[in-house]
Amino acid sequence: MPTESTFPKLDIPNIDLWGFLFERKDKPFPDDKVIYTDADTSRSYTYGQVRSTATDFGKGLKSQWDWQKGDVLALYTPNCIDTPAIIWGTHWAGGIISPANPGYTPDELAFQLKDAGAKGLVTQREFLKAAREAAKKVGLPEDRIILIGDERDESGRFKHFLNIRNMSGTSRFRRAKIDPKKDLAFLVYSSGTTGHPKGVMLSHENIVANVLMLKVGEAGNLSWDGGIDGKGDRLLAFLPFFHIYGLTCLIHQSIYTGLQLVVMCKFDLESFCKHIQNYAITFAYVVPPVVLLLGKSPIIDKYNLSSIRMMNSGAAPLTRDLVDAVYKRLKIPIKQGYGLSETSPTTHTQPWEDWNKTIGSVGRLLPNQVAKYMSAEEKEVPAGQVGELWLKGPNVFQGYLNNPEGTKNAKTADGYFKTGDVGYQDEKGNFYITDRVKELIKYKGFQVPPAELEGLLAAHSEIDDVAVIGIYNKDQATEVPRAYVVPKKGVKADAETERRIVSFLASKVANHKRLRGGVRFVDQIPKSTSGKILRRLLKEHAAAEEKSQKAKL
Structure with missing residues (x-):
């Protein structure tokens, strides 16, 4: 029998992301709560500032670019505190966000722009050359390239996003009407084992569901003094916002829960340690290579990292050796989670209180999901036996863009997503990932x-x-x-x-x-x-x- 989550089932509201984040009646923090802070400059956005900036940008898209529901805006930028306002302003106007790796070559970016049908491109001044080259390859006009961040274009040819405003001075523009179950919020690109990356279509409902699921997973057992909340926790964000891990776990979770997110443009170990010390960071999402550095690098000894209550590692398997080494050195507990682009992403996480009891496990199945491990013959295997993990829930993607065959191969008729990851579950409901069916590196x-x-x-x-x-x-x-x-x-x-x-x-x-x-x-x-x-x-x-x-x- 498929395994159902042991968490209580959540009521997933039939609402788009804008309504979910900015029209809620249960917000447990004030509008002037600082949510996003630039780690280097201390420039920041409060909740209210994100909402007003996003509204202005959304109206500007409709006014200056005649933005239509379903139009795609591509992002080609490292982490920036302007990104959230860009995202939700685009959603306000009915658009879809498609983030791209700023490390992409012009050819790689051009593929995504063309495949997604992007009607605009957001970048930073440092990346203008590659952005212009990619835009030219796909016929995207240069006046549809805009900038975010602190640096402006001296030539004046490329507008800063704050200048994309409603110039008519009227209030005739209204927020787009969204069907949360069908309309896309994000088009993220996931590399396949053959050919080009695939566009993963994520609806508003997918992300709303995963934010609520993640909140339950990170609540912890309060008797253990676990869980993150908006009362004082500060998260350090170096994971890329162009990746679904950063998009949901960092950008969305912080503004929904009321966490202060201290944003690094990219990872650097010295800066990472310095910011933890200076901002009294209490929680960080990390990846195994960072855990390795925390256990071995001499740089660590120069800084006080004692404010950290917990770290969560994802994106790749984590070994007991790495967890033990960091805890022995720094007394920082590290738990593990699991997810994929196609699941918005988080499907499993270790409970805070169990971080050292099931090291190597990716944790328990989050609410509203069903999971099963399947043999190569697509027969379900019992607990303890190895098989491919299949998942079903409101966080599972809509399909791959322009790729019906890929969608058919990845999703079953009854809604299960075949993860391509191999593992097993124990009798206590802890899940383990041991290998991959897919050949992705x-x-x-x-x-x-x-x-x-x-x-x-x-x-x-x-x-x-x-x-x-x-x-x-x-x-x-x-x-x-x-x-x-x-x-x-x-x-x-x-x-x-x-x-x-x-x-x-x-x-x-x-x-x-x-x-x-x-x-x-x-x-x-x-x-x-x-x-x-x-x-x-x-x-x-x-x-x-x-x-x-x-x-x-």
């Missing part, structure tokens, strides 16, 4: 599709055939991409050729997709009779190679 929480890298590498003049797999790097506590290359006849299989191949790919992809696992030269790529790359054999080869190297030490 996860580098520090970012998804790297091997087929994309293979397609680019295959075009290299010195490569005859190629396969890419993920190799676990213990020093970085993450997978890294490695290429297995069959060189063309006459090409030397040496360090200089490896350097050229690594540099070639680095010039064509975002930073997280680079070949940090290096290149291995082979005589042939193992393939099935149908021509599919047998990555399992390459992983076995890599494991044997590592074992042999250790034996020589």
Whole structure:
């Protein structure tokens, strides 16, 4: 039998995100509560300022760009405290937000702009060159590129978002009417194992449901002094807002619960520690590579991190060794959660009070969901046996944009999402993730599709055939991409050729997709009779190679 959440069932209101966040009757904090603070400049937004700025921006979209319901606004920017107002202003006008990794090359960004049908692009001055190039490739006019952040465009060609206002001076523009179950709030892109990234369609209901589910999951057992609330907790935000983890767990959870979110534009360990100390941060969402640094880096000793009550790790599996090392050094407890872009994202989390009882588990199933583990023959397996995790709930996505076949393969007729992750549950209802059916490489929480890298590498003049797999790097506590290359006849299989191949790919992809696992030269790529790359054999080869190297030490 499928497993239902042991949490009490929630009443998910039939309401869009704007109404959910800004027209609520149960808001437990005042309008002048500071919600978003820039970690470096201390510039901030109160709840009331976010609402008014978003309203002005939404009216400006309708006034200046004739914004229509369903139009897509793309974001190409690192973390910025202006981002929330942009998001909800677009929702006010009936639009959809599609965030893109600011590390994308112009070609990668252009694909997303075209696939999403973006009618506008938001960026920061530092990223204007790439943004303009991508916009040109897809025919997006330059006057549809606008800026956020503290820096302005000296030439005056590109408006700051605060200048996208209703110039008519009338109040004729009204908030768009939204069907929460059908209308999309976000179009986030999740890398598949083949081809280009897929547009994950998330409705207003999906995000509303997940915010409420997450609030229950983070409430904790108050007798344990657990749980985060809006009475004094401060969260440090370095996880990218362009990723669903940051979008929901940081941006949405903070304004719904009344948490102060101290926003870093990107991760830097020294800055991370400094901000925890200076802002008395009490909670942080992290990823395993950051946990590794907390356990080992000498930088940590320079700062007082004692204000932290708990950290939550997600995006990739977390080992007991890492958790134990941090607790031994800093007395900071770290629990784990689980989720995917297709589930808005959070589906499981460890209860605060159980953080050290079930290390290695991703926790319990959050409210309003049903889960089951399935065999390769798609038969349900009992507790304790390994299978692929399937999930169903109000947080499960609508489907993949322009990809009915992908949607059909990922969702069953009765609404289950096939996660592609393998694991099991114990008899107490704790869930474990042990492997992936899918072949995605996860580098520090970012998804790297091997087929994309293979397609680019295959075009290299010195490569005859190629396969890419993920190799676990213990020093970085993450997978890294490695290429297995069959060189063309006459090409030397040496360090200089490896350097050229690594540099070639680095010039064509975002930073997280680079070949940090290096290149291995082979005589042939193992393939099935149908021509599919047998990555399992390459992983076995890599494991044997590592074992042999250790034996020589």
